[in-house]
Each structure stands twice: as structure tokens, then as C-alpha cells.
Amino acid sequence: MARILTIANQKGGVGKTTTAVNIAASLSVMEKRTLLVDLDPQANATSGVGGTPGGDAERNIYRVLMGEIPVAEAVRATDLSYLFLLPASYDLIGAEIELVTMERRERRLAEALAPLAGEFEVIVIDCPPSLGLLTVNALFASDSVMIPLQCEYYALEGLSSLFRTIDRIREGMNPLLRIEGVVLTMFDARNNLAHQVAEEARGILKDQVFQTVIPRNVRLSESPSHGKPALLYAVASRGAQSYLELAREMVTRWNAK
């Protein structure tokens, strides 16, 4: 049975897509069959692994959510042999409004992914920067949620509404939803604010914060322009190495349980 991991935070630009793409790539080089699901209308995770937004011949997550095609038809291979992609399309923008009036509106992703449970070891879902119906669908479908936290003031402010939403999902729809952990991103050691935010986050969240910290590293922001995860674009970079380390830390926790 696949573990389903959502990468979520309604604060924008905190590193959700960069984390989803590079965690999925790191898990795949540990030879775990991994599916990256792009649930963001911006389709950044799709282009981050070299996919075409919209998918080939319109085979994408939007059409799966709308029940027009079975999920298996939308799954694509990537440059990494154990990594597969379920691409997003721009018309996902309309999905939030369309879902409002649909039956089982928050379960549609869980039901759509169910046929794939036996085919993958891990499913990683990238979310848009909001707590709307797309993110709710992802949290409903997931075993756990990983929260990227940019080491900035506004990002810390947003944590409480995210935890409130996670609690709401746990009470109502998905009682087993766990917090996989909070990962500090874009950490710039020269910057006082980054140290302050990191200390405050560890103070409040204790061991829910991963030991691995993702540094600000220009290779991480360059790699999407080449359509590659960092470990294919600049494997020796601190950025690529920190995500390999994060994946190892997460898997070690899984094996320990």
C-alpha cells in the first residue's frame, strides 16, 4: 500500500514545489517507486520534472478529478526510472469553483488515486498556496503532511491557520492524518532573521521539525529551468544533497516505527 504524503502550506513561495519535486526524486533514487501528483494550477511541479503542463493529449489531474479519464491514463514516466508524474493543467484554476457544487467534493482525489495504491510505494502531492478545496482534497487523501517553512517572519505567522485546517480535516474527514514534519527551507546562515525563525519554530514545534535544514542554494532555483530535479542538474550541490538527506531522515523514521 502506497504511503501518501502531501506537501502543503498556504503561505506562498515557501518551497512546496521545490520540496515535492526533490523529495520525490530523492525517494526514487532509493529505488522506491514514487508518483509525484501536481495539484497546483501553476503546474510548477510538472515542469520541474520536465513534464508539459496539461499533460499529453490533455491527460492530467483535472480530467481525472472531473471523472473524465481513469487515473492510470494520466500517469507519465520521467527522466528517473522510479519516478512517475501525474501532471497538472492550467484549467485546474476552475476546479476549485467547480468542485464546490459536486458530490463528495473533498474525496474526489482520494477516490481517484485508490486504483494506484498497489503500484507505488510513495505518492507525493504538491499543493497550491491556499487552503481551498484542492488542498483539502490532498489532505483528505493523505497519510501525512510535510510542511515547508521558509525562515521568514510572514511564514511563521501563517502556521497557526495551517494547523487549524489540519485539525479540522482530522476531526471531520481523515482521523489518521499525521504531521510528517516541518522542514526549514531557504535557510541563509548569514541572516539573523533566519536563525530567529528557526529557533522559534523548534521552540514551538519541538521534534516535529526535521533535523535536516534546506539551505538557500541557487542550484535549487536554477534546476527547474532545465526541467530537472536538483539531483539530475547539480547532484553535488548543497541543495540536492540536503534533499537526499531529508528523504533519508524521513525514511529512517518510517522504518523505525
Add this chain to the structure above:
Amino acid sequence: MARILTIANQKGGVGKTTTAVNIAASLSVMEKRTLLVDLDPQANATSGVGGTPGGDAERNIYRVLMGEIPVAEAVRATDLSYLFLLPASYDLIGAEIELVTMERRERRLAEALAPLAGEFEVIVIDCPPSLGLLTVNALFASDSVMIPLQCEYYALEGLSSLFRTIDRIREGMNPLLRIEGVVLTMFDARNNLAHQVAEEARGILKDQVFQTVIPRNVRLSESPSHGKPALLYAVASRGAQSYLELAREMVTRWNAK
């Protein structure tokens, strides 16, 4: 009659709030009576000028949009004598879903702000990172839209869907909506990617890109933790100065017409 300016981009973390807060503050020290409207459930612009998310006694933009209180009751003073705030609250998260089934759902902000048109010279609206009903309300109510563009690859990718949405609003609802301009943000001169993105943006968008470029400057990310715009926290910083320059460039264009 107030000029209404929306700061929008569905890409997250590109500097929408930082631009809204610091442009509004810069306009206010030019002694233009300015209202900052926070339409983002994260309420970052509210805390960026020292306000309390939710407003005093629940007087905020959510209750104004729902028709529960008149807009004048929600307007607050700030530390700057010509700057006023219309605060956001966390329950704006639910507004997108609630608005879907309401009458005149995309015009509610325009109608709510109408009574204030004579009281302010400029109204600046900060938006959440999405193209949902809150951002559509802002674009419907506005004379023009300013687009912060982070000098990164993913941010450039997102421009085309934003322009498509602006065109849609222009055709359907607000034919007079102009593009105020695209402002390059978090520009790090040591970083090749930033130069590449800036060149590409100027190549495609030509003089729609402001001459003023906002540099990456730590004072801009520190000032929100003090509840102050940069010109009150560190007026001599390159960050604060670049926003004063941007406001001057924009006002010069207004006076030239």
C-alpha cells in the same frame, strides 16, 4: 475620485504584500491619502502595518464583503498619518467558497469600496496567491493592476495565466482595467538567473516593466516583524528607498497622462 490599484500575482511569495505595504506607505509620505485593503486571509498586509488580523471588534473586510457592516466602520488608522488600513481576517478563507453562490459575487468589493471613493486619493489592494474570487473581486474593482515579478524561473512561467485572467476580466467585467506595470522584485545582482529573468521579462513586456527594480534586501523581510513598513523601520535601506523610487516613478507616469 480614488485611483484603485490591485497588487496581484497567483505565484506565491513573489513580494505582493511587501509591495502593497511599501507602495502604500510611500504614497502616504507623498501626502496622498491612501487606503491599504488586505484581501488575503493570511492577513500579512494587516500585520505589516501594525494592525491586528481580524480588526478591532471584528471590523474587517470579510464582514464588509458579507454585507454585515458598512466599509467606513472597518477602516483603521496606522502609524503614518496619511495611511489607513482595511484589515483582513482569517475567516476570509471561507469567503471564496461562500462567494461562489452569492449574487453579484465578483462585484461585492467594488460596491463595498464605492462609498470611500471621495475620501482617498489612492486605494491599494493586496491579494492572496490565487486567481479565485477574491482576486477577481479586486481586479473588478480596480483601475489598474501592478504585478510583482520575482526574478526566478517559476515566477516567469506563471505570467501567461495571469495575463489571460486579466484579459478575461477586461472583456467581461471591467473594460477599463489597465496594467500599471510589472515590478521586478528580490533582484540579487550576484545571481545569473536574476539577470536572465529580468532580461527576458523586459524583452517580452518592454516598457510595461518599471525602470525601478526592487533589490533583495534583508530590511524588507525584517520590517514586518516590527509591524512597520520599511520606511519607518529602516528608511535609509536600499529596500525602503527602492519602494519610494517606485512610488515616484508611478506617480510621475500618472501626472504625465
